Amino acid sequence: MEQAGEALGTQEISEFIIIPSDYISTGIIKRYTLKKEAQTHPATEVYIKSFLTASLLIEKVPPDIITLIVSPLNLEVSRITEQGEIAIEKSNVGNVIIPAIFSLLLSLALMFGATSLISGLGEEKESRLIEVLFSSVSIRQLLIGKILALGIAGLLQVLVWLISAPLILKLASSSFGGFMSSIQLPVNFLILGIIYFVLGYMLFAVLSIGIGAISSSAREGSQLSMFYVMFGFVPLWFSSLLMAFPNSSIWVFMSIFPITAPVQTMLRLGVSDIPAWQILTSIGVMVISITLGLILSIKIFRMHMLMHGKRPGIAELRLNLKNA
Structure with missing residues (x-):
C-alpha cells in the first residue's frame, strides 16, 4: 500500500x-x-x-x-433474404468505401455546379450582359439553357466516375486480389447515383437562380449559396454515426429532406438496404421541391435580375412574390 x-x-x-x-x-x-x-x-x-x-x-x-x-458474447449477425435464405455478405468495409467516396465526389460536383451557375449569373449581371441576352432570348429559354449546359457537363463527369469505378475495381482485383476482388457495385447503386445527381443538381440549380437574381455581385451570390450548399455535406460529417445506425429516424429524415437526400441516400446504400418506399418518397419530395423552386426562382429572376445595387430583403421578396 x-x-x-x-x-x-x-x-x-x-x-x-x-x-x-x-x-x-x-x-x-x-x-x-x-x-x-x-x-x-x-x-x-x-x-x-x-x-x-x-x-x-x-x-x-x-x-x-x-x-x-x-466474455460470453461473440455475436455474428446474418441477414435473411426475402426468399428465406441466408444472404452472403461480401467485404462489408469495402462496399462502404466506394459509396462514401462517390458521395464525397457527388457533394463536390453539386457544390461546383451551383457556385458556377451563381458566379455566371453574377458576372453577367455586373457587366450588364444579361440585358443584352434578354433582348435575344426569353427568361425561360435563358435559364433552361444555363441549367442544361452545366447539368450535362456535370452528368458526364458523374457518368465517368460511375463507369470507371467497376473498371478500376476489376483492374485492382486482378493486381491485388483478396480485399479488392470482393468489392461489388450493385446495379441499383449506379442507377440511383445518376438519378440523385440529376435531381440534386436541378434542386441546387433552381436555388442558385433565385440567389443569383437577388445578389448584387458574383461574390455576394457565392457567399449566400454557402447556406444551402454546405447542407449537402452534412451527411458526410456524421458518416461514422450513420454506419453504426443506418436506419435511425434522423438518417431516414435526411434521406427524404431534399437538400441532404442525394448524398445521404448514397451513403446509406453502402451500409444498409433502404426500403423502396423511402427511396420513392425521397425522389418524389425532390421532384416537388424542384418544381416549386423553379416556379419561385423564375418569378424572382424576372423581378430582380435587372435590378442593381441593394439586395432585396425577405419582406420585400415576400411582397413581390405575392403580387407577381
Missing part, C-alpha cells in the same frame, strides 16, 4: 487497486487515483470485473469456461 501510494504520488502510476482480505465476505475493493472523478469509467469497471471473475474461478473452473464467463 505504501509503495503504491508513493508511486502514485510521483506519478509513476496513474491509479492502483487494493483487494482487502475480507473481500469474499464484503465484496468491497478500493481504487486509488490522482484524478478527481464523479464515477469510475465503465471500461475500468469492466476490466476489474473481468479480473475478479477470472481470479475467483481459476481453481474451480477450466480456463476455456472462464473465458466464456468473462
Whole structure:
C-alpha cells in the first residue's frame, strides 16, 4: 500500500487497486487515483470485473469456461433474404468505401455546379450582359439553357466516375486480389447515383437562380449559396454515426429532406438496404421541391435580375412574390 501510494504520488502510476482480505465476505475493493472523478469509467469497471471473475474461478473452473464467463458474447449477425435464405455478405468495409467516396465526389460536383451557375449569373449581371441576352432570348429559354449546359457537363463527369469505378475495381482485383476482388457495385447503386445527381443538381440549380437574381455581385451570390450548399455535406460529417445506425429516424429524415437526400441516400446504400418506399418518397419530395423552386426562382429572376445595387430583403421578396 505504501509503495503504491508513493508511486502514485510521483506519478509513476496513474491509479492502483487494493483487494482487502475480507473481500469474499464484503465484496468491497478500493481504487486509488490522482484524478478527481464523479464515477469510475465503465471500461475500468469492466476490466476489474473481468479480473475478479477470472481470479475467483481459476481453481474451480477450466480456463476455456472462464473465458466464456468473462466474455460470453461473440455475436455474428446474418441477414435473411426475402426468399428465406441466408444472404452472403461480401467485404462489408469495402462496399462502404466506394459509396462514401462517390458521395464525397457527388457533394463536390453539386457544390461546383451551383457556385458556377451563381458566379455566371453574377458576372453577367455586373457587366450588364444579361440585358443584352434578354433582348435575344426569353427568361425561360435563358435559364433552361444555363441549367442544361452545366447539368450535362456535370452528368458526364458523374457518368465517368460511375463507369470507371467497376473498371478500376476489376483492374485492382486482378493486381491485388483478396480485399479488392470482393468489392461489388450493385446495379441499383449506379442507377440511383445518376438519378440523385440529376435531381440534386436541378434542386441546387433552381436555388442558385433565385440567389443569383437577388445578389448584387458574383461574390455576394457565392457567399449566400454557402447556406444551402454546405447542407449537402452534412451527411458526410456524421458518416461514422450513420454506419453504426443506418436506419435511425434522423438518417431516414435526411434521406427524404431534399437538400441532404442525394448524398445521404448514397451513403446509406453502402451500409444498409433502404426500403423502396423511402427511396420513392425521397425522389418524389425532390421532384416537388424542384418544381416549386423553379416556379419561385423564375418569378424572382424576372423581378430582380435587372435590378442593381441593394439586395432585396425577405419582406420585400415576400411582397413581390405575392403580387407577381
